[in-house]
Amino acid sequence: MAYNTQPTASHFVNGTYLEDTDGELIEVVYPATGAVIARVHAATPAVVAAAISSAKAAQKEWATKSGTERGRVLRRAADIMRERNHALSQLETYDTGKPMSETLYVDATSGADALEYFGGLAGALTGEHVNLGGDWGYTVREALGVCVGIGAWNYPTQIACWKGAPALACGNAMIFKPSETTPLCALKVAEILVEAGLPAGLYNVIQGAGAVGAALVTDPDVDKVSLTGSVPTGRKVYAAAADSMKHVTMELGGKSPLIIFDDADLENAVGGAILANFYSSGQVCSNGTRVFVQKGIKEAFLKRLAERLATAKIGDPMDETVNFGPMTSQHQREIVMSYIAKGKEEGARLVFGGAKIEGDGFFIQPTVFADVKDDMVIAREEIFGPVMAVLDFEDEEDVIARANDTEFGLSAGVFTSDLTRGHRVIGLMEAGSCFLNSYNDAPVEMPFGGSKMSGVGRENAKVAIEHYSQVKSVYVRMGDVESPF
Numbered sequence: 436m437a438y439n440t441q442p443t444a445s446h447f448v449n450g451t452y453l454e455d456t457d458g459e460l461i462e463v464v465y466p467a468t469g470a471v472i473a474r475v476h477a478a479t480p481a482v483v484a485a486a487i488s489s490a491k492a493a494q495k496e497w498a499t500k501s502g503t504e505r506g507r508v509l510r511r512a513a514d515i516m517r518e519r520n521h522a523l524s525q526l527e528t529y530d531t532g533k534p535m536s537e538t539l540y541v542d543a544t545s546g547a548d549a550l551e552y553f554g555g556l557a558g559a560l561t562g563e564h565v566n567l568g569g570d571w572g573y574t575v576r577e578a579l580g581v582c583v584g585i586g587a588w589n590y591p592t593q594i595a596c597w598k599g600a601p602a603l604a605c606g607n608a609m610i611f612k613p614s615e616t617t618p619l620c621a622l623k624v625a626e627i628l629v630e631a632g633l634p635a636g637l638y639n640v641i642q643g644a645g646a647v648g649a650a651l652v653t654d655p656d657v658d659k660v661s662l663t664g665s666v667p668t669g670r671k672v673y674a675a676a677a678d679s680m681k682h683v684t685m686e687l688g689g690k691s692p693l694i695i696f697d698d699a700d701l702e703n704a705v706g707g708a709i710l711a712n713f714y715s716s717g718q719v720c721s722n723g724t725r726v727f728v729q730k731g732i733k734e735a736f737l738k739r740l741a742e743r744l745a746t747a748k749i750g751d752p753m754d755e756t757v758n759f760g761p762m763t764s765q766h767q768r769e770i771v772m773s774y775i776a777k778g779k780e781e782g783a784r785l786v787f788g789g790a791k792i793e794g795d796g797f798f799i800q801p802t803v804f805a806d807v808k809d810d811m812v813i814a815r816e817e818i819f820g821p822v823m824a825v826l827d828f829e830d831e832e833d834v835i836a837r838a839n840d841t842e843f844g845l846s847a848g849v850f851t852s853d854l855t856r857g858h859r860v861i862g863l864m865e866a867g868s869c870f871l872n873s874y875n876d877a878p879v880e881m882p883f884g885g886s887k888m889s890g891v892g893r894e895n896a897k898v899a900i901e902h903y904s905q906v907k908s909v910y911v912r913m914g915d916v917e918s919p920f
């Protein structure tokens with residue numbers, strides 16, 4: 436099977452597709468060709484209200500079901516996603532431009548993993564008994580209510596599931612607003628959940644840009660907001676949510692360090708640096724874009740990196756042998772090109788790529804700058820594209836200080852064959868998601884998220900349950916009440 440790129444309607448609310456053509460038109464562009472492949476409309480206030488009221492109405496009953504019952508629905512949805520992986524991957528490729536060689540293995544697959552994992556966990560959610568010496572207490576893990584998920588454009592299916600699965604497992608409803616750049620795949624997630632038996636209203640998808648996101652974040656009936664996006668948007672959303680004391684999860688940007696010591700296995704270090712910079716054409720929040728390479732291995736590293744980059748197959752993302760696709764939007768390509776120009780202007784040494792690939796799609800060559808200095812713009816700001824900055828270092832203590840000298844704290848990686856040193860250095864990294872002799876793995880069993888300006892809270896793993904539920908404590912007195920009056 437293959438999905439139509441044009442969805443049945445723009446939104447999915449209360450168990451079914453919903454259209455309101457009064458909303459602003461959003462054209463969906465296939466990044467590999469620049470062709471318009473679908474048209475949707477931003478949610479009007481009426482659509483936002485319908486999404487919130489249906490979520491609110493459905494959530495109460497959902498929360499009364501046993502975890503096992505809720506989990507069963509999520510696990511069924513995971514199975515359906517896996518059965519339709521090819522069609523979902525194709526749609527994700529149309530939406531994002533990421534090559535099929537990635538989407539077939541990472542996007543719907545990772546979404547299904549989250550549904551399966553939290554589906555399995557749902558039945559195990561319990562409170563605690565607390566012995567108070569005669570009296571006693573217990574705790575109950577309760578749902579928060581109506582949760583809002585707001586997504587970025589790089590992993591639309593995955594983000595829709597990483598937020599939806601723990602929310603639903605805990606007994607919440609979820610209203611998901613995809614990025615206006617990639618609106619298609621979340622609708623399929625909603626369709627599949629309903630097919631798997633999810634009652635209407637519990638997973639709604641509405642389209643739109645920042646204004647629709649802001650309308651959701653400020654609605655008094657919304658109890659929690661989980662955003663995946665940039666730091667500037669995170670600041671706005673966090674502030675807006677604070678006004679009514681909503682719970683938040685913030686998965687924001689980064690400028691993560693990858694430290695390569697000269698005793699590292701060269702092939703693995705080069706492979707790690709490639710995964711840390713060029714997967715999804717560099718549009719990955721956790722990318723290790725500041726690659727600190729110890730002097731002794733530097734020339735060998737750069738030589739082997741260039742050799743391996745020259746074998747990247749760039750082109751039609753639907754061709755399953757292609758492994759490097761376009762940027763997701765024309766706008767993002769312009770941003771990345773301006774950073775490449777800045778790198779040249781600041782005197783970094785361009786050792787690979789650096790140019791647009793002419794044609795209708797939004798392609799850029801994988802790009803590497805060497806001799807980058809810590810204060811250069813390309814070493815300080817998140818580029819969100821295929822641009823690696825290689826920085827030199829000699830001393831362990833020095834590189835730790837430099838790696839941590841950033842407002843971000845999403846990820847960090849270390850390559851070394853000295854495991855004692857590896858753990859010592861990783862232990863000192865100010866980052867939420869770290870990698871030792873690896874980079875960018877994101878299994879659902881591991882927490883994912885950042886420290887410092889890169890975020891608040893964690894997605895995935897058992898810890899996500901803490902962010903989609905709250906604890907009620909109940910004190911039980913076994914004797915008489917002693918009061919002063």
Ligand SMILES: NC(=O)C1=CN([C@@H]2O[C@H](COP(=O)(O)OP(=O)(O)OC[C@H]3O[C@@H](n4cnc5c(N)ncnc54)[C@H](O)[C@@H]3O)[C@@H](O)[C@H]2O)C=CC1
Nearest residue numbers: 586587588613614644645648649664665668686687688720
């Ligand atoms: N830490 C993580 O897990 C990840 C973080 N990211 C980060 O996302 C960014 C790239 O994604 P973009 O879509 O360009 O980010 P963005 O910040 O421009 O937009 C993110 C989402 O927020 C919405 N939005 C914008 N203004 C809003 C407002 N005032 N109120 C509510 N919602 C609003 C947008 O419509 C979009 O859905 C990068 O900084 C990247 O590092 C991306 C993927 C994963």
